[in-house]
Amino acid sequence: MHHSPAGENYMSYPKGFSTWIVTLDHKRIGLMYLASVLFFFLVGGIFALLIRLELFAPGGQYMTAQQYNEFFTYHGTIMVFLVIIPMIPAALGNFVLPMMLGAKDVAFPRINLFSYYLYCAGAIIAVSTMFFGGVDTGWTFYTPYSTTTATNSALMLCAAFIIGFSSIFTGLNFMATVHRLRAPGQGWMKLPLFVWAIYATSIIQVLATPVLGLTLALIAIEKTFGFGIFDPALGGDPVLFQHFFWFYSHPAVYIMVLPAMGVINEIIPTFSRKPIFGYKAMAGAIFGIALVAFVVWGHHMFTSGQTDFVNMLFSLITMFVAVPTGIKVFSWVATMYKGSLHFETPMLWAQAFLLVFVIGGLTGVILATLAADIHLHDTYFVVAHFHYVMVGGTLMGFMAGLHYWFPLMFGKMYNEFWGKVACVIVFIGFNLTFFPQFIAGQKGMPRRYFDYIPEFRIYNELSTIGSALIGFGFVIALFYFVYALVWGKKIVGKNPWRALTPEWEADCPPATENFHHDVVVTHGPYDYVGERA
Amino acid sequence: MLEMLKDLLPTAATEAARQWDHLFWFLIAVSVVFFLIVMVPLVVFVFKYRSRAGRRPTPIAHNDTLEILWTAIPTVILMGIFAWGWIVYKDLMMSAPSNSMEIKVMAQKWNWTFQYPDGRTTSNELFVPANTPVKLLITSKSSDVLHSFFVPNFRIKKDAVPGMYNVAWFNSNIVGQHIVFCAEYCGAGHSQMKAKVVVLDPERWELWQWGKEIKLPEWVGFGGMELAASSSTTASAGTETTGIMAQNSQIHADLMIKQGEKVFRSKGCIACHSAAGDSVGPSHQGLFESKVLLADGRQVVADENYIRESIENPMAKIRKGFENRVMPPYPGQLSDEEFDALVAYIKSNR
Numbered sequence: 001m002h003h004s005p006a007g008e009n010y011m012s013y014p015k016g017f018s019t020w021i022v023t024l025d026h027k028r029i030g031l032m033y034l035a036s037v038l039f040f041f042l043v044g045g046i047f048a049l050l051i052r053l054e055l056f057a058p059g060g061q062y063m064t065a066q067q068y069n070e071f072f073t074y075h076g077t078i079m080v081f082l083v084i085i086p087m088i089p090a091a092l093g094n095f096v097l098p099m100m101l102g103a104k105d106v107a108f109p110r111i112n113l114f115s116y117y118l119y120c121a122g123a124i125i126a127v128s129t130m131f132f133g134g135v136d137t138g139w140t141f142y143t144p145y146s147t148t149t150a151t152n153s154a155l156m157l158c159a160a161f162i163i164g165f166s167s168i169f170t171g172l173n174f175m176a177t178v179h180r181l182r183a184p185g186q187g188w189m190k191l192p193l194f195v196w197a198i199y200a201t202s203i204i205q206v207l208a209t210p211v212l213g214l215t216l217a218l219i220a221i222e223k224t225f226g227f228g229i230f231d232p233a234l235g236g237d238p239v240l241f242q243h244f245f246w247f248y249s250h251p252a253v254y255i256m257v258l259p260a261m262g263v264i265n266e267i268i269p270t271f272s273r274k275p276i277f278g279y280k281a282m283a284g285a286i287f288g289i290a291l292v293a294f295v296v297w298g299h300h301m302f303t304s305g306q307t308d309f310v311n312m313l314f315s316l317i318t319m320f321v322a323v324p325t326g327i328k329v330f331s332w333v334a335t336m337y338k339g340s341l342h343f344e345t346p347m348l349w350a351q352a353f354l355l356v357f358v359i360g361g362l363t364g365v366i367l368a369t370l371a372a373d374i375h376l377h378d379t380y381f382v383v384a385h386f387h388y389v390m391v392g393g394t395l396m397g398f399m400a401g402l403h404y405w406f407p408l409m410f411g412k413m414y415n416e417f418w419g420k421v422a423c424v425i426v427f428i429g430f431n432l433t434f435f436p437q438f439i440a441g442q443k444g445m446p447r448r449y450f451d452y453i454p455e456f457r458i459y460n461e462l463s464t465i466g467s468a469l470i471g472f473g474f475v476i477a478l479f480y481f482v483y484a485l486v487w488g489k490k491i492v493g494k495n496p497w498r499a500l501t502p503e504w505e506a507d508c509p510p511a512t513e514n515f516h517h518d519v520v521v522t523h524g525p526y527d528y529v530g531e532r533a
Numbered sequence: 534m535l536e537m538l539k540d541l542l543p544t545a546a547t548e549a550a551r552q553w554d555h556l557f558w559f560l561i562a563v564s565v566v567f568f569l570i571v572m573v574p575l576v577v578f579v580f581k582y583r584s585r586a587g588r589r590p591t592p593i594a595h596n597d598t599l600e601i602l603w604t605a606i607p608t609v610i611l612m613g614i615f616a617w618g619w620i621v622y623k624d625l626m627m628s629a630p631s632n633s634m635e636i637k638v639m640a641q642k643w644n645w646t647f648q649y650p651d652g653r654t655t656s657n658e659l660f661v662p663a664n665t666p667v668k669l670l671i672t673s674k675s676s677d678v679l680h681s682f683f684v685p686n687f688r689i690k691k692d693a694v695p696g697m698y699n700v701a702w703f704n705s706n707i708v709g710q711h712i713v714f715c716a717e718y719c720g721a722g723h724s725q726m727k728a729k730v731v732v733l734d735p736e737r738w739e740l741w742q743w744g745k746e747i748k749l750p751e752w753v754g755f756g757g758m759e760l761a762a763s764s765s766t767t768a769s770a771g772t773e774t775t776g777i778m779a780q781n782s783q784i785h786a787d788l789m790i791k792q793g794e795k796v797f798r799s800k801g802c803i804a805c806h807s808a809a810g811d812s813v814g815p816s817h818q819g820l821f822e823s824k825v826l827l828a829d830g831r832q833v834v835a836d837e838n839y840i841r842e843s844i845e846n847p848m849a850k851i852r853k854g855f856e857n858r859v860m861p862p863y864p865g866q867l868s869d870e871e872f873d874a875l876v877a878y879i880k881s882n883r
Contacts, residue, residue: 065721138718144695145678145719228846232696233676235846235862239694273584275594281604303681303690303716305699308627312619319611323604330603333575338591340584351579358571362564365611369618371625372557375688378681378716442557444543444685446716449724453712455755529592 004512009411011509024109025512029116030095031409034402037091040082040123045471047075052433052467055460058452065450069136070151072448076139077156081163082123084394085252088259089205090119090170092401093198095409097174099503099510100192102183102519107176115169122163129155138448140249143230143241147223154223157216164209164216167255171205174198183502186521189283192501193276193525196283197262200290204251204258208294212248215241239304246297254293256390258286260397261328264350267400268332269526270499271347272339276526277331285324285331292321302373311370318368325361329354345419346497349400352427356392360385363438378448380459381441384434392430399423399477406481407496411509412488418480422473429469436462501525544754546686546707546732549625553688556621560614567607625688629702633668634661637873640673640680640693643722645713651781652788657728659713662738666704670837672697675869681717684730686753690716696845698837705732709753742778786877793878796871805860808882814860815852821880826853840876 004013010027020028050071054062063071098106106112129135133152137145141160146153178199182191218229219241228234230241269276276282298306298314332354341347363385367373376382407413440459445452452460495504502519538558545551582588636659637648647659661667671682673693680693682701691701705711715726737747797803805813825835828851833839842849844867847860867875 065724069718069721069723136720142679142718148678149720232694238679239697272582273590275592277593278595278600281595281600304692305694305697308622311622315618316615319615320608322611323608326607327600327604329571331600333571333578334593334596334599336575336578336582338593339578339582340588340590341579341582342584343579351575354575355572358568362567365614366557366560366564369556369560369614371553371618371621372560374622374625374690375553375557375685377690378683439541442542444683444712444714446683446714446724448718450721451724453755528590 009507009509010512013512024105024113026094026098026105026109026112027510029112030091032116033086033094034091036119036123037083037087040078044075044078044083045474047071047078049467049471051075052464056464058454058457060451066136068450070134073135073138074130077126080139081160082126084256084390085167086119087394087398088263088401089174089198089201092398092405093174093259096405096503097195097198098177098181099506099514100195100501101177101181101186102502102515102521103177103181104514106173107180108173111169111173115166115173118162118166118169122159122166125162126156126159140245143238144232147219147231157219161213161216164212167205168209171202174202175206183519183521190521190524193265193282194262196286197258197265200286201255201258204255204290204293208248208251211244215244215248239306242301242304243297246300250297250300251293254289256394258289260353260394261286263397263401264332264353266501267346267350267404268335269528270497271342271344272336273528274335274339275528277334281327282331285327288324289321292317296321299368302370303377315368315370322361322365329358329361345416345423346400346404348420348423349396349403352423353393353396353400356388356396356430360388360392363388376441378446379441380437380445380447383447384437384441387434404497407491407508408503408506409509410485411491412484413491413496414484414488415480418476422476425476426470426473429466429473432466433463433470500527543685544707545688546705546711546753547703550686550688552621552624556617563610563614626701629668629700630666633666633702635668635670638669638671638682638693640682641677642719643726645728649778650785651778652785659728659730660741661730661732663708663732663734664704664706666702669701671699671701678719679717680715680719680726683714683716684711685714686711692717696841707753708732708734709750711753712755789874789877790881793874796875797878800867814858815855817879818882821883827851828853828856837876840879841872844875
C-alpha cells in the first residue's frame with residue numbers, strides 16, 4: 001500500500017498510465033469501471049436510439065428486420081451485462097464501500113483487479129460478435145432459437161459466461177470486505193444502508209450467477225456432444241432452459257435494483273438532515289427482497305406451458321416482493337417528514353427515482369397477477385415496466401449516486417444549475433418514452449416487433465420523441481461533467497454535503513491510503529440530531 | 534370518461550375477457566390509490582419541509598404502529614389481488630368445456646396452420662362459429678423455434694413449443710375478425726407472423742363448412758387492417774360430398790386412429806406394447822386421461838404431453854412395475870403427423 005505524499009491524492013500518485021493498469025487501489029479500479037460502464041452506456045444508448053428511430057413509424061424505414069433484431073439484442077445484452085449490473089456495485093461500490101467501512105481497500109485487491117479484467121475480456125468478446133456474425137437472440141437467449149440461429153450466439157454466450165465470473169468475484173470480495181474490514185465501533189447496525197444493499201447484492205451475485213454459467217455450459221455440451229438438454233429435436237426440453245435462465249436472471253433484476261435502493265438510502269437522510277426512518281426495517285427489507293428473489297423466477301413463464309398449479313404458486317410468492325419494497329418506499333417518504341430538505345442535484349435525482357420507481361413497482365404487482373399477465377406478457381407493457389424499474393430505478397439511482405459522490409471522487413464540483421436541468425430533461429424524456437408503452441402494451445402490441453400495425457403509431461411516436469429527450473439530457477450531463485473535471489473549481493475542505501457516513505472523513509479527492517487517520521465509528525450513519533437547517 | 538378507458542384496451546370479445554377487464558381496471562385503481570398515498574405526502578413534504586433559515590428537523594427515527602400498518606395492510610391487499618388473479622385465470626385458461634371444438638394450432642416460421650376436427654386445414658385464418666367453445670392444442674413444428682399464440686381481443690396467450698401441446702380456449706360471442714399476434718420472439722419474420730380468428734354467425738359458419746365463398750365479417754378493433762400474409766383454405770378430400778363438420782370429424786378421427794395403428798405396427802411399438810394388457814411394456818388400454826403411478830411414487834395424468842414424452846423420451850417418466858425394462862428413445866424418428874396419429878390411436882383405446 002502506497003501512501004501519497006502531502007499535496008498528492010490517489011489519482012495523481014503514483015503517476016503514469018502503467019500504474020493504473022496494474023493498480024490494486026479500489027478507488028482507481030472503481031474509476032476504471034466507471035469509465036467502462038459509461039462508455040458502454042453510450043454504446044447501448046445509441047442502439048436504443050436506433051431502435052426508437054426505426055419504430056417512429058410502422059413498416060421498415062432505415063434498417064431490415066434482421067438488423068433491427070440484432071440492434072435490440074445488443075441494446076439488451078450491453079445494457080444488462082455491461083452497464084446496469086456493474087454500474088452501481090462495481091463502479092460506485094468499489095469506490096465508496098471500503099471507505100464507508102473506514103478501510104484502506106477491499107479484502108482481496110488482486111481479485112478486484114482480476115474481476116475488472118474479466119469484465120473487460122467479456123466486454124471485448126461481446127462487442128467482437130458485431131464483427132463475427134452478429135447476434136439476434138435477444139438478451140434472453142431462449143432455446144431453440146439461440147442454438148439454431150445463423151448468427152454468432154455461441155460467442156455472445158461465452159462473453160456472458162466470463163462477465164458472470166467478474167460479477168461473482170466482485171460479490172465475494174465485497175462480502176469478505178464487509179465481514180472483515182469494518183472500522184472499530186462499526187457494528188452491523190451502524191453500517192450505512194448502502195453497505196447493506198451491496199452486501200445483499202453480493203450474496204445474490206455469488207449464489208445465482210453460477211447457475212447462468214452452468215446453463216451456458218449445458219448449451220455448449222448440447223452443441224458439442226449432441227446430448228438432448230434443451231433442444232426438442234434431440235429429446236430435450238426448451239422450457240427447462242427458461243427455468244435455468246430465469247433462476248439467474250430474476251435475482252439479477254435485484255442485483256440491478258438493490259444497489260440503487262442503497263444509494264437512495266444514503267441521499268434522502270443526508271439531504272433531509274434527519275435519521276433514516278426505520279433503519280432496521282430498511283435493512284430487513286433489503287434482505288427480504290434478496291431472499292424472495294430466488295423463488296419467483298417462474299413468473300416469467302406464465303404462458304410457457306408450465307402447469308397451472310406452478311403458475312399459481314409463482315404468482316402467490318411474487319406478491320411478497322411488493323411488501324418489503326413498499327416498506328422501503330414508505331420509509332423514504334417518512335424520512336422526509338419534518339426534515340429540512342435540501343434539493344441539490346443528488347436529491348433531485350432521488351426524487352425522480354422515487355416517482356418512477358413507484359410506478360415500476362405498482363405495474364410489477366399488475367404483472368404478478370396471474371390472469372393479468374396472460375394478456376400483458378411479452379407486450380410493451382412489460383417493456384415499460386422493466387424500464388421503469390431498471391432505467392427509472394437503477395439508472396436514476398446511479399445518477400443520484402454519481403452526483404452525490406462526484407466531489408469525493410474527483411475533488412471538484414459540477415455546475416449545480418446544469419445538473420438540475422439535465423435531471424429534469426431526463427425525467428420528462430423518460431416518462432414520455434416509457435409511459436405510452438404501457439398503453440401500447442395493454443392494447444396488445446407485442447415486444448421485439450420490427451413492424452407494428454397503424455393502431456399503435458401514436459404511442460411509438462411519443463416514445464421516440466421521449467427517447468431523443470433522454471439522449472439530450474445525458475449529453476448535457478456529459479458536458480458539465482467533463483467541464484467540471486477539466487475546468488471545475490477545486491473543493492475547499494471536506495464533506496460538502498455534511499454527511500455522517502465515514503467515507504466523507506477523507507479528503508476530496510482521498511489520499512491513496514483513503515484516510516490520514518484510523519477511522520473509529522462512534523455514531524450511527526444517519527444520526528442527524530437536532531441540528532439547524 | 535369510461536368510454537375513454539374502454540379505448541385503452543382492445544375490445545373484449547369473450548366473457549372471460551370481460552372478467553379480465555374488471556380485474557385489470559381494479560388493479561389500475563389500486564395502483565393509482567397507492568401512487569397517491571406515496572406521492573401526495575411526498576409533494577406536501579417537498580414544499581412544507583424545504584430547508585429555510587432557523588428550521589430545525591425533528592429526528593423521528595421510527596414508529597412501530599406505522600411500520601406494522603404499512604407492512605400488514607399491503608400484504609392483505611396483495612393476497613386479495615392474487616386470489617382474484619387466480620380466479621380469472623381459471624376462467625381464462627383452464628375452463629375449456631369437454632364439448633369444445635378442438636383445433637390444432639401449428640406454428641412455424643412464420644405462419645400459423647389451423648387443423649379442424651374434420652382434418653381440413655387453413656393457414657393464418659381460423660374460422661370458428663360464434664358462441665361455441667373452442668379448445669386450442671397449440672404446438673410448434675418439431676424442428677422450429679418457440680412462438681406464442683396471442684389474441685388481444687380474447688386476452689389469451691400461450692406459447693407454441695416444439696414437441697409439446699399447450700392448451701388455450703375461448704368462446705366468443707362477437708362476430709368479426711380478431712387479430713392474432715406471435716408474442717414470442719422468433720426471428721426476422723416475428724412481427725409479420727400475424728393471423729386472425731374469424732368468428733362467424735351460424736349462417737356463414739354453415740356456408741363456410743361446405744366450402745362456399747363467404748363475405749368476411751368486419752374487423753373487431755385494430756382499424757380494419759389488412760394482413761400481409763396471404764391466407765388459403767384447403768379442404769381435405771371428401772369435404773364437399775359428406776357435408777357438415779361434425780360428420781367429417783368422425784370420419785377424420787377414424788382415419789387418424791387407423792393411421793396411428795399403422796404407425797404402431799410399422800414402427801415396432803407392437804413388439805412390446807399391447808391393448809390387451811401389460812406385456813414387456815405397459816398397455817395403452819384405458820391409458821388416456823387415466824392416473825398413472827410412476828416408479829418414483831408420483832402420480833401423473835396421462836394426457837397428450839405425457840404420451841408424446843413417453844414415446845420420445847421413455848426414461849423421463851417410468852411406470853411403476855417397469856423399472857427394469859428399457860425402451861429405446863424415439864427422438865426425431867417420428868414426424869409430427871405420425872405422433873399425432875399415434876396419440877389419436879392411443880386415445881381411442883379408452
